[in-house]
Amino acid sequence: MVGLNTPEITPPRWLLAELTYACPLQCPYCSNPVDYAKLGTELGTEDWFRVLSEARAMGAVQLGLSGGEPLARQDLVEIVGHARGLGYYSNLITSGYGLTETKIEALKQAGLDHIQVSIQASSQELNDYLAGTQSFTAKKEVARLVKKHRYPMVLCVVIHRENIHQMRDILEMAEDLGADYLELANTQYYGWAHQNMEQLLPSREQFEHAERIAQDFKEKVKGKMKIYYVVPDYYEDRPKACMNGWGTTFLTIAPDGVALPCHSARILPGLDLPNVREHSIEAIWRDSKAFNFFRGFDWMPEPCRSCDEKQKDFGGCRCQAYLLTQDMYKTDPVCGKSNDRGLVDAILQQANQPRLEEKPLLFRNSKNSKLLS
């Protein structure tokens, strides 16, 4: 009977290579683990070459080069060159901080396909406050250089309570900078963002107002700039189809070589996460405990198990279930059918109340990470 209900294993299509946790910025919504300061040494260049080759052989074709700040890796151009040789479509996901024109040219020559630059806000003051670094002017210059060197430009702005009132200005800034795509990513509450949830989660009124502005703008720039709007799932009634299903599409490799079915899965207990220093990508993807843990539908409790929407959302996000209920098997509490939806509603109720005093943001840096380790 063994294997009777084993779901078919599809090949990975996306590889997210988190090259380093080093970052000159301190964004308080960073998706990196809060205890990154205690994690092990970074993979070397040859390790990354092998990871890229093995994942490519299995079918991975989209490559995200991320971090931390991937520009902090001295071997970034070599890694890009190796990726291009293998046939990846490579995306550099960067803060833009420290990206010189010489580097942009070298990356282009090595075969980088696209650069995503993040900006924290539409004003210098707020951008530099949120980033914890004076970076606004440099970022805008990088956006200009990205266009100059004919990369498709994706501008990414993470949206939250501190900058949501700037929605119109953010849209206009993106248009001025000539962005081909604008990603308006409402904060997802993992990692550092979860620590700062109270300070970051907008009220329903703020969120709905901003969404209306963004939707109207979408019409205005149709055919010129594509807007990806990542919904804040707490305000939804159904969970997101997290990672397009566990172990079906996405493979993340963390700076220390740990392989993850999603970039925040490190918080989940008992997965025995494999490391690329000890296992091949094929063994990790096909055979490891971690990648098979939530594959398919057999792991599901009710109400997911008998739900006619389980093929659509796969029960939502395991990390969100764990962060909110301390039980990673539960239905994502965002779901209106979950017995735990009350937990999300209580969070929203707090977000919708007027603030008497503001709690300070906890910034993402090594000092705070050591405190949280």
Next chain:
Amino acid sequence: MALLPDQPLQIAPGFRLQWEAAQNRHVLLYPEGLVELNHSSAEILQCCDGLRNFAAIVTELEQKFNAEGLAPDIETFLNVALNNGWIKHP
């Protein structure tokens, strides 16, 4: 953008059409995304080489597959591809 029948078509800048052996199909790659293509979509996109216009694409594919009356299906797909920004008139 609507299809201009006289104008040639090309894969949009920043997009890449590529054969994926592991998936046994063509994919169209773009910033942080990919479209997994079926056989006929891939055949049409391969004709978008910056030289051929609509009529030339129809002729090419009708000859290649020894078929007739492909124009309506090709036109429908090209409009979808234009609207998604996968291809453009240079």
